[in-house]
Amino acid sequence: xxxxxxxxxxxxxxxxxxxxxxxxxxxxxxxxxxxxxxxxxxxxxxxxxxxxxxxxxxxxxxxxxxxxxxxxxxxxxxxxxxxxxxxxxxxxxxxxxxxxxxxxxxxxxxxxxxxxxxxxxxxxxxxxxxxxxxxxxxxxxxxxxxxxxxxxxxxxxxxxxxxxxxxxxxxxxxxxxxxxxxxxxxxxxxxxxxxxxxxxxxxxxxxxxxxxxxxxxxxxxxxxxxxxxxxxxxxxxxxxxxxxxxxxxxxxxxxx
Amino acid sequence: xxxxxxxxxxxxxxxxxxxxxxxxxxxxxxxxxxxxxxxxxxxxxxxxxxxxxxxxxxxxxxxxxxxxxxxxxxxxxxxxxxxxxxxxxxxxxxxxxxxxxxxxxxxxxxxxxxxxxxxxxxxxxxxxxxxxxxxxxxxxxxxxxxxxxxxxxxxxxxxxxxxxxxxxxxxxxxxxxxxxxxxxxxxxxxxxxxxxxxxxxxxxxxxxxxxxxxxxxxxxxxxxxxxxxxxxxxxxxxxxxxxxxxxxxxxxxxxx
DNA sequence: GGGCGTGATGTTGTACACAACAAAAGCATA
DNA sequence: TATGCTTTTGTTGTGTACAACATCACGCCC
Numbered sequence: 001x002x003x004x005x006x007x008x009x010x011x012x013x014x015x016x017x018x019x020x021x022x023x024x025x026x027x028x029x030x031x032x033x034x035x036x037x038x039x040x041x042x043x044x045x046x047x048x049x050x051x052x053x054x055x056x057x058x059x060x061x062x063x064x065x066x067x068x069x070x071x072x073x074x075x076x077x078x079x080x081x082x083x084x085x086x087x088x089x090x091x092x093x094x095x096x097x098x099x100x101x102x103x104x105x106x107x108x109x110x111x112x113x114x115x116x117x118x119x120x121x122x123x124x125x126x127x128x129x130x131x132x133x134x135x136x137x138x139x140x141x142x143x144x145x146x147x148x149x150x151x152x153x154x155x156x157x158x159x160x161x162x163x164x165x166x167x168x169x170x171x172x173x174x175x176x177x178x179x180x181x182x183x184x185x186x187x188x189x190x191x192x193x194x195x196x197x198x199x200x201x202x203x204x205x206x207x208x209x210x211x212x213x214x215x216x217x218x219x220x221x222x223x224x225x226x227x228x229x230x231x232x233x234x235x236x237x238x239x240x241x242x243x244x245x246x247x248x249x250x251x252x253x254x255x256x
Numbered sequence: 257x258x259x260x261x262x263x264x265x266x267x268x269x270x271x272x273x274x275x276x277x278x279x280x281x282x283x284x285x286x287x288x289x290x291x292x293x294x295x296x297x298x299x300x301x302x303x304x305x306x307x308x309x310x311x312x313x314x315x316x317x318x319x320x321x322x323x324x325x326x327x328x329x330x331x332x333x334x335x336x337x338x339x340x341x342x343x344x345x346x347x348x349x350x351x352x353x354x355x356x357x358x359x360x361x362x363x364x365x366x367x368x369x370x371x372x373x374x375x376x377x378x379x380x381x382x383x384x385x386x387x388x389x390x391x392x393x394x395x396x397x398x399x400x401x402x403x404x405x406x407x408x409x410x411x412x413x414x415x416x417x418x419x420x421x422x423x424x425x426x427x428x429x430x431x432x433x434x435x436x437x438x439x440x441x442x443x444x445x446x447x448x449x450x451x452x453x454x455x456x457x458x459x460x461x462x463x464x465x466x467x468x469x470x471x472x473x474x475x476x477x478x479x480x481x482x483x484x485x486x487x488x489x490x491x492x493x494x495x496x497x498x499x500x501x502x503x504x505x506x507x508x509x510x511x512x
Numbered sequence: 513g514g515g516c517g518t519g520a521t522g523t524t525g526t527a528c529a530c531a532a533c534a535a536a537a538g539c540a541t542a
Numbered sequence: 543t544a545t546g547c548t549t550t551t552g553t554t555g556t557g558t559a560c561a562a563c564a565t566c567a568c569g570c571c572c
Contacts, residue, residue, distance in 0.1 A: 060527045070329055081554050082533035097417045100368050112356050161353045167423055316557045337524050338563035
């Protein structure tokens, strides 16, 4: 999996335009790679080659390495001398601590410097809700992940506390891959996807309602429950699936 | 201020030993520079030259740039093309949001995966308390800052939640310089230092007592109050000093 | 004397060649 | 065939020359 079909919903700047100074360029490459990792365009364990990336973005290895270093500091990559730059693997149990922290921070977004959403922002919430409704009609894992990501950013913009936003984002990107990865390995993949989208849609509707009223503290509470339960559902599914596979292994032992 | 007299309490590895692989080396340089920034060996606004640092650590600019990039991502530096790498300036008001967040995280340390301190750890707390008592007898701003730093790390080790530790550390290093910087400009520098050390010692004794009992939730509460009030005292001092200087300016206007 | 352009100087950003390192392939031997 | 050594290949880490950029000093013109 080296060729990546779509660059996601990148903010234009395609073709040869590539506007701006070196900092913007690096920021752009960073955002692209981060999104690819979190959407599993780059699978956990996959090896990225600096020179390949350099060719794709039409720069030398140097700025690419600048980006990879940051992604490594943030825990999404790991460079090994003589081997390659590897997308970090993740497992649901190791991420429990991150989820515990995310749960607490979600509540803080409603408490620390909350900003009352204006009309435009409320419209953005409604638009996202509409996208989610379309998703319920035609479930798709990748689209689900993207809506989830956009929703996160929108919610994150409800606090004016910059450090809180930055850290929430950091932790979000550390955890969000786990859903796509775990779900895709599940036996009951389609069923889990459907129920998860349905639940997500309902919770999203609740949150949008709270946003419309302007009670950001309630938003925080709902979201806290949302994140916490989402994690628990996923872990239960994963463990149930694992034991089921293990039991089945007694009859016909050809796992792996 | 380019020559730095002491490297702080670095873990030896001096002379020509410089053990280990490239990752350890980078980590070491990172820790040294971060400490220098936070102890104001590098003052806010000061310009660092990559080549100078490269010479000092006996490497080329490349690994130095790797370290500077991380410090820039963490908000302690800012590299400007054609100008230099500048230590970020800070002001007490801009850091209020970070303090608000630190206050919340301090409480979380007692709640999320708390680890009961063993005998060694309790001894470490007592040793630090002893150092603090010596400090009360002979006040010194830099020694105060160093004890404060060691105390932070010790407290941070009371949770097993790795992400929480990492983020707390990040925010701590973003804020800790402000005390030394602000206090050093105060008219009543010595008096403020003395009272601050006295207060710090008392709070430290309270926390150590709570640690000895093993009630980490109480530790969190005390520390929450500690951080919050420390910030308020500092801000009040700074503002009072500013208005006093401003008023004095009416009589003899020769500030700056 | 003041304003402005122009070159000199200094610094970070980039590109590239090479060193260091790891892993796989080839190969001889028991 | 299995095993251990050597060679080969591939990748990241480092060093260094140069480009891009900002700033300052100098001198020219008004």
